[in-house]
Amino acid sequence: xxxxxxxxxxxxxxxxxxxxxxxxxxxxxxxxxxxxxxxxxxxxxxxxxxxxxxxxxxxxxxxxxxxxxxxxxxxxxxxxxxxxxxxxxxxxxxxxxxxxxxxxxxxxxxxxxxxxxxxxxxxxxxxxxxxxxxxxxxxxxxxxxxxxxxxxxxxxxxxxxxxxxxxxxxxxxxxxxxxxxxxxxxxxxxxxxxxxxxxxxxxxxxxxxxxxxxxxxxxxxxxxxxxxxxxxxxxxxxxxxxxxxxxxxxxxxxxxxxxxxxxxxxxxxxxxxxxxxxxxxxxxxxxxxxxxxxxxxxxxxxxxxxxxxxxxxxxxxxxxxxxxxxxxxxxxxxxxxxxxxxxxxxxxxxxxxxxxxxxxxxxxxxxxxxxxxxxxxxxxxxxxxxxxxxxxxxxxxxxxxxxxxxxxxxxxxxxxxxxxxxxxxxxxxxxxxxxxxxxxxxxxxxxxxxxxxxxxxxxxxxxxxxx
Amino acid sequence: xxxxxxxxxxxxxxxxxxxxxxxxxxxxxxxxxxxxxxxxxxxxxxxxxxxxxxxxxxxxxxxxxxxxxxxxxxxxxxxxxxxxxxxxxxxxxxxxxxxxxxxxxxxxxxxxxxxxxxxxxxxxxxxxxxxxxxxxxxxxxxxxxxxxxxxxxxxxxxxxxxxxxxxxxxxxxxxxxxxxxxxxxxxxxxxxxxxxxxxxxxxxxxxxxxxxxxxxxxxxxxxxxxxxxxxxxxxxxxxxxxxxxxxxxxxxxxxxxxxxxxxxxxxxxxxxxxxxxxxxxxxxxxxxxxxxxxxxxxxxxxxxxxxxxxxxxxx
Numbered sequence: 001x002x003x004x005x006x007x008x009x010x011x012x013x014x015x016x017x018x019x020x021x022x023x024x025x026x027x028x029x030x031x032x033x034x035x036x037x038x039x040x041x042x043x044x045x046x047x048x049x050x051x052x053x054x055x056x057x058x059x060x061x062x063x064x065x066x067x068x069x070x071x072x073x074x075x076x077x078x079x080x081x082x083x084x085x086x087x088x089x090x091x092x093x094x095x096x097x098x099x100x101x102x103x104x105x106x107x108x109x110x111x112x113x114x115x116x117x118x119x120x121x122x123x124x125x126x127x128x129x130x131x132x133x134x135x136x137x138x139x140x141x142x143x144x145x146x147x148x149x150x151x152x153x154x155x156x157x158x159x160x161x162x163x164x165x166x167x168x169x170x171x172x173x174x175x176x177x178x179x180x181x182x183x184x185x186x187x188x189x190x191x192x193x194x195x196x197x198x199x200x201x202x203x204x205x206x207x208x209x210x211x212x213x214x215x216x217x218x219x220x221x222x223x224x225x226x227x228x229x230x231x232x233x234x235x236x237x238x239x240x241x242x243x244x245x246x247x248x249x250x251x252x253x254x255x256x257x258x259x260x261x262x263x264x265x266x267x268x269x270x271x272x273x274x275x276x277x278x279x280x281x282x283x284x285x286x287x288x289x290x291x292x293x294x295x296x297x298x299x300x301x302x303x304x305x306x307x308x309x310x311x312x313x314x315x316x317x318x319x320x321x322x323x324x325x326x327x328x329x330x331x332x333x334x335x336x337x338x339x340x341x342x343x344x345x346x347x348x349x350x351x352x353x354x355x356x357x358x359x360x361x362x363x364x365x366x367x368x369x370x371x372x373x374x375x376x377x378x379x380x381x382x383x384x385x386x387x388x389x390x391x392x393x394x395x396x397x398x399x400x401x402x403x404x405x406x407x408x409x410x411x412x413x414x415x416x417x418x419x420x421x422x423x424x425x426x427x428x429x430x431x432x433x434x435x436x437x438x439x440x441x442x443x444x445x446x447x448x449x450x451x452x453x454x455x456x457x458x459x460x461x462x463x464x465x466x467x
Numbered sequence: 468x469x470x471x472x473x474x475x476x477x478x479x480x481x482x483x484x485x486x487x488x489x490x491x492x493x494x495x496x497x498x499x500x501x502x503x504x505x506x507x508x509x510x511x512x513x514x515x516x517x518x519x520x521x522x523x524x525x526x527x528x529x530x531x532x533x534x535x536x537x538x539x540x541x542x543x544x545x546x547x548x549x550x551x552x553x554x555x556x557x558x559x560x561x562x563x564x565x566x567x568x569x570x571x572x573x574x575x576x577x578x579x580x581x582x583x584x585x586x587x588x589x590x591x592x593x594x595x596x597x598x599x600x601x602x603x604x605x606x607x608x609x610x611x612x613x614x615x616x617x618x619x620x621x622x623x624x625x626x627x628x629x630x631x632x633x634x635x636x637x638x639x640x641x642x643x644x645x646x647x648x649x650x651x652x653x654x655x656x657x658x659x660x661x662x663x664x665x666x667x668x669x670x671x672x673x674x675x676x677x678x679x680x681x682x683x684x685x686x687x688x689x690x691x692x693x694x695x696x697x698x699x700x701x702x703x704x705x706x707x708x709x710x711x712x713x714x715x716x717x718x719x720x721x722x723x724x725x726x727x728x729x730x731x732x733x734x735x736x737x738x739x740x741x742x743x744x745x746x747x748x749x750x751x752x753x754x755x756x757x758x759x760x761x762x763x764x765x766x767x768x769x770x771x772x773x774x775x776x777x778x779x780x781x782x
Contacts, residue, residue, distance in 0.1 A: 220563045229566040239567050244471050255470040257623060257777040258725050 002405040062458030081334030093133035120307025133305040143405040156312040163227040184466035186436035192234035201430035211264035247290035342393035436464040479561040480631035486554035487608035488639040495673030519646035572614040580607040637710035
C-alpha cells in the first residue's frame with residue numbers, strides 16, 4: 001500500500017515541511033490545534049450540518065486536519081489527464097446526440113448508449129452553446145503508487161463537494177497561517193470566479209447582453225442545499241427554485257419584485273427527470289414546465305445539459321480510454337481501473353469465481369450503496385450477492401480491489417494512515433479550466449476503502465505545491 | 468430581487484415579531500393573574516390573553532383556561548401555527564429558503580434561538596419559569612433585530628423586512644387594545660378602582676410601553692391617554708401611528724428604488740392620514756372597538772396588497 005507521507009521510512013518530499021512543522025510544534029500544540037479546529041469547525045460545521053444534512057446537528061462530515069499534498073509535477077500530470085478526459089467526454093456526448101460516429105466505427109456498442117437509461121432522446125440534434133454538455137466534470141482519482149493513478153469514475157451531471165474544497169481551505173488557513181505563509185500552496189479560492197466565467201461563456205447565442213445566470217436548486221430540503229446556496233452566494237447570482245421560474249414566448253423568466261426578469265443560463269442542481277414536467281416526469285414540482293422547449297430552441301443554456309449522464313454511466317466508463325484515442329488521437333494520460341463487465345459471459349464467470357478479491361458495483365448505482373467489497377465480505381454476503389449478479393448480469397461491473405493510497409489522519413488512537421481518494425472539478429466552457437485542488441475524501445475506519453460521506457467518510461484539505 | 472425572497476424576508480420578520488408579541492401578551496396575563504381576584508373570583512386573564520393572541524379558535528374548548536395550559540398552547544403547541552415555537556420554526560424555514568439574502572449574523576441569531584427553544588420544549592416549562600422565558604423570547608427578538616440592523620444592506624430587502632415587522636406589530640397592538648378596549652372605555656374610569664388602574668398599566672406593559680408612557684404623560688393613567696399612546700402617538704414605538712408611518716416610508720423607498728408606484732402606496736398613505744388626523748375624542752365617540760376592527764381590516768388589506776404588488780401571485 002502506498003503511503004502518501006512516508007516512503008522507505010523517509011518522509012516524502014511534499015510532506016517534509018509539514019512534518020518538520022509538526023515535529024517542531026510538538027504533540028501538545030498539535031492536540032491544541034486539533035481542538036481549535038474542532039471548535040472552529042463546529043461553528044462553521046453547524047452550517048454544514050444545518051444546510052447539508054437536514055438539520056441534524058450530529059451529521060457533520062468529519063474533517064481531518066492533516067492535509068493531503070501533491071507536488072507540482074504530480075499535479076501537472078493529473079491536470080493534463082483530467083482535462084483530456086473532460087474534453088473526450090464532451091466530444092462523446094456531442095457525438096452520440098448527433099452522428100454517433102463512435103458507434104458507427106464499432107468502438108462502443110449501440111445498445112449500451114441508445115438503450116441506456118441516461119440517454120436522453122429529447123436532446124438529439126440540439127447544438128448547445130460551444131457544443132458543451134457537461135460543464136463541470138468531477139473525476140474521481142485514486143492512487144496506488146508513486147506514479148500510479150487510476151480514474152475510478154467520472155461525474156458528468158452535477159458533481160457535488162466543491163463547497164467542501166473551499167471551506168476546508170478556509171479552515172486550514174485560519175488554523176495554520178504560518179504554514180501558508182511559508183509554503184507555496186496553490187490557492188483554490190478562484191473556483192467560484194472560474195465557474196462564473198464558464199457559465200457566462202455558455203450563454204445562448206441569442207443572448208445580447210450580460211447574461212443573467214441562476215443556480216436552480218430543488219430547495220432547502222435537499223441534502224446538498226448548503227452547497228447550492230454557497231455557490232450562488234460566492235458567484236453573486238440568484239439561487240432559484242422551480243416555482244421562481246416560468247416560460248413565456250420562448251424564453252425563461254424569473255419572478256422578481258420588479259416583474260419578470262429574463263434568465264439566460266441555468267446552473268441546475270436538480271436531476272434530468274425533474275427539470276421539466278412537460279418533457280420528463282409529469283409529477284415533478286421541482287422543475288419548470290416548458291423549459292426543454294426553450295432549451296431546444298436556444299433560448300436558454302442549461303448546465304449540465306440534460307442527457308449528459310450517459311457519459312458517466314459505469315458501463316460507458318470502460319470505454320473512456322477508447323474515446324480518448326478515437327476523438328483526440330491521444331493515449332490516455334490517466335488509466336482506467338481494469339473492469340469486468342458482467343454482461344459479458346466470460347467476465348461474468350471470472351467475477352463469480354473471484355468474488356472474494358473483487359469490488360462489484362451496480363452499473364447505475366452511486367454513493368457507495370449496493371456494492372460488494374470482496375476482501376471485506378463474508379462468504380454468506382458473497383453468496384447472496386452472486387445471486388443478484390446472476391439475476392441481472394448487465395447491471396454489474398467488477399474491478400480488482402485496489403490498494404488505495406493512505407494518508408496520515410487523526411483518529412482515536414493518534415495519527416494513523418487511512419485510505420483516500422481525490423475529486424478535482426474540471427470546468428468546460430470557452431476554455432477548460434481546473435482549479436489546483438479538489439476534494440480529498442478519507443475513509444475514517446481502519447482498513448475501510450469506502451470514502452463516501454454517506455458511509456462515514458471524511459474530508460481533508462488538498463494542497464498542490466507551487467514550483 | 469426574487470419575489471420569493473421578498474416574500475420570505477417579509478414573513479421571516481413577521482414571525483420573529485409575532486413570537487415577541489406573544490411573549491409580551493403572556494407577560495400581561497401573568498401580571499394580571501398576580502392581582503387579587505375581584506369579587507366572585509371569576510378569573511379571565513388567560514381567556515383574554517388567548518383571545519388577544521388571535522389563535523383562540525385552535526384551543527381545545529375542554530382545556531381549562533389556566534396559565535399552565537394556555538401558556539403551553541401559546542409557547543410550545545405544534546398545532547398552533549402562531550405558537551412561539553412555530554414562529555421560530557417558520558422564521559428559520561423562511562431564512563433557510565433564501566440563505567443568500569440574509570447575513571450570517573442574522574442566521575446565527577435565528578438558528579441559535581430555535582436550537583435553544585427546541586431544547587426547552589423537551590422539558591416543559593415550570594410555572595415559575597414563565598417570566599424568565601418571556602424575557603428570553605424578547606431578548607431573541609432584540610438580538611435578531613440588532614443583527615439585522617447592523618449587518619444587512621439597506622436595499623429593497625431591508626424594506627421588506629421592515630414592512631413585515633410593522634404590519635405584524637400594528638396588527639398585534641390593535642388586537643391587544645381590542646381585547647381590552649372595555650377597560651379603556653371612558654365610563655370605566657368612573658369605577659376607577661385599583662384593579663382597573665392595574666389593568667390599564669398591564670396593557671401598557673404588554674406593549675412594553677409602561678416606562679415610555681411615564682415619560683410622556685407622567686402618571687395620568689386615564690384610558691384616554693393610554694389609548695392615545697398606543698394608537699395616535701407617533702413617538703410610541705408600538706403605536707398604530709408609528710407602525711403606519713414606517714410602513715408608508717418603506718413603501719415609499721420601494722417606489723423610489725423601483726421607479727414604480729402602485730395602488731398599495733395610496734392605500735398606505737390613506738391609513739396613515741387617518742391616524743395623523745384623528746383625535747381620540749372622535750375615535751371614542753365613533754366606538755373604539757369599531758375603530759380597531761376597521762384598522763385591523765385595513766392592515767390585512769394592505770398586507771395582501773404588498774404581496775400582490777411585489778410577489779406577482781407566485782404563491
